[in-house]
Amino acid sequence: MAEKSVRRTWLKYLQDEVDAAFLYQKLAEATPASRKKESYQMLHDIEQKHQEAWLKLLHSHGLEVKKVKPSLKARLMAGISRWVGAEWLSYLMLKEEGNEVKTYLQLYRQANDAPTRSIAIQLARDSAGHAGELNKLLGEDTEPWHGTAGTGGMLRNVVYGFNDGLTANFGLVAGVIGAQASAHFILISGLAGLIADALSMGSSGFLAAQSEREVYAHEIAMEAEEIQLMPELEKEELVAIYQAKGMDEAAARELAEEVMKHPQRALEEQAREELGIGEQRITPLREGWVTGLSTAVGAFIPVFPFLFWQGRLAIWLSIILSMLSHFAVGAARSFFTGRNLWRSGMEMFIVGMGVAGIGYMLGDLIIRVF
Numbered sequence: 001m002a003e004k005s006v007r008r009t010w011l012k013y014l015q016d017e018v019d020a021a022f023l024y025q026k027l028a029e030a031t032p033a034s035r036k037k038e039s040y041q042m043l044h045d046i047e048q049k050h051q052e053a054w055l056k057l058l059h060s061h062g063l064e065v066k067k068v069k070p071s072l073k074a075r076l077m078a079g080i081s082r083w084v085g086a087e088w089l090s091y092l093m094l095k096e097e098g099n100e101v102k103t104y105l106q107l108y109r110q111a112n113d114a115p116t117r118s119i120a121i122q123l124a125r126d127s128a129g130h131a132g133e134l135n136k137l138l139g140e141d142t143e144p145w146h147g148t149a150g151t152g153g154m155l156r157n158v159v160y161g162f163n164d165g166l167t168a169n170f171g172l173v174a175g176v177i178g179a180q181a182s183a184h185f186i187l188i189s190g191l192a193g194l195i196a197d198a199l200s201m202g203s204s205g206f207l208a209a210q211s212e213r214e215v216y217a218h219e220i221a222m223e224a225e226e227i228q229l230m231p232e233l234e235k236e237e238l239v240a241i242y243q244a245k246g247m248d249e250a251a252a253r254e255l256a257e258e259v260m261k262h263p264q265r266a267l268e269e270q271a272r273e274e275l276g277i278g279e280q281r282i283t284p285l286r287e288g289w290v291t292g293l294s295t296a297v298g299a300f301i302p303v304f305p306f307l308f309w310q311g312r313l314a315i316w317l318s319i320i321l322s323m324l325s326h327f328a329v330g331a332a333r334s335f336f337t338g339r340n341l342w343r344s345g346m347e348m349f350i351v352g353m354g355v356a357g358i359g360y361m362l363g364d365l366i367i368r369v370f
Contacts, residue, residue, distance in 0.1 A: 007063055009107070010116070013123075014054040014065070016100070019074035021047035023093060026078045030086040043130055050123060057115055073334060073341040100127035157287065158294040161201055163329045163348070165298030169193045170322045170352060171359040173302040178363025183310040190303035197299050202292020209287035301325050319356065326352030 024044035031037040051068075058065055070078075081089035104124035111117045172193040176186045239249070239256045247255070305317035330348025334341045 007058065007061065010054055010058055011065070013107075014051060014058070014068060015071060017047050017050040017054060018068045019070050020093070020096065021051060022070035022074050023078060023089060026081065027086055027089060027093070030081070046126060046130070050126065053119055053123075057119060060115075071341075076331070076341065097127050097130045100124070157205065157290050159329060159332045161205070161291040161294030162298035163333070164201055165194070165197050165295035166301055166322065166325055166329060167298075167352060167355055168197050169299035170302040170318075170326075171355040173318060174356040174359035175363035177315055178360035178365075179367040180364075183306050183314055186314075187303060187306040190299075190306065194296055194299035194303060198292045198296035201295040202288045205291030206284045206288030209284035298325070298329070322356070323349060323352055 021044050024040050024047060028037055028040035028044060031040060055065060077089060077092065101124050104120045104127060108117050108120040108124065111120060169190060173186060173190050176189045181189070239252045302318045302322045305314040305321065308314075309317065327345040327349045330351075331341045331345035333348070334344035
């Protein structure tokens with residue numbers, strides 16, 4: 001009988017496979033008859049086999065599992081894809097497959113029991129194969145377990161920029177409300193906060209992207225030095241990566257040895273396979289604009305009611321809209337963090353409530369003191 005913590009881990013991965021099969025089926029249904037549709041259906045069928053593998057493992061250890069349904073998060077992702085297009089969901093699935101490669105490799109390294117290690121390495125290989133198939137369908141050429149693919153990174157910047165603008169400006173508006181300011185003053189303060197926060201986040205996004213470019217250059221320089229000083233260690237890293245992609249150990253070792261004979265080729269291979277920086281798409285100016293604009297949109301929500309209403313109605317509308325938006329952005333963040341949708345949404349709801357409460361009390365304190 002497996003330990004409870006191990007069984008919980010198995011059940012979590014079973015749910016992940018159920019969600020993946022469900023989403024691939026939705027992609028297949030949304031795609032006209034073509035090779036792409038066939039590929040999505042094939043991936044769906046493989047994910048179902050993964051479910052069977054986990055169910056068999058659970059059954060062999062005395063745990064009977066009823067039919068597992070797709071999670072709310074998976075159903076929401078499917079629903080959103082109907083509005084924004086199936087390609088968005090394809091990129092998220094590519095990112096998810098990349099995450100699974102890393103997760104299953106980590107599970108393989110950390111597991112103490114043979115059944116978990118056996119299924120983990122097999123599913124890591126399968127997930128790498130799925131990611132490769134999605135790469136072909138989407139025209140990508142990098143391994144997603146090393147970074148963010150396609151539009152996923154852009155969408156993530158939108159979500160986090162929106163979150164920052166919403167939270168910061170909601171706190172500011174709550175503080176001005178606590179100071180018993182007029183609706184006109186609240187509006188002016190909120191718009192000023194919007195502009196300041198958007199400019200700040202936009203410039204931060206630009207500088208962060210510029211710094212990331214410099215980090216990549218530094219990482220490549222370090223990798224070149226490691227290849228020169230520690231060739232055996234670098235060779236073993238390549239062997240492990242090739243095995244995760246589905247090669248047997250002998251073939252992986254032979255390929256790694258061949259690559260390491262040519263330093264420049266070895267550097268390019270390590271940069272692409274280990275660091276995931278074969279082709280970078282970082283554009284600092286684009287990152288700055290996207291982050292700044294999404295911050296401005298989030299910051300506008302607490303201010304919006306004061307454009308049309310005054311008094312208690314405007315205040316309560318601002319609070320309600322802001323709190324609902326906090327929950328929504330928390331739920332959206334779960335698409336990138338892999339966390340439970342409800343838990344992530346409630347965390348942001350509580351954060352928004354806390355920021356508003358502190359802002360209001362500080363505003364009230366300042367007006368009383370001064």
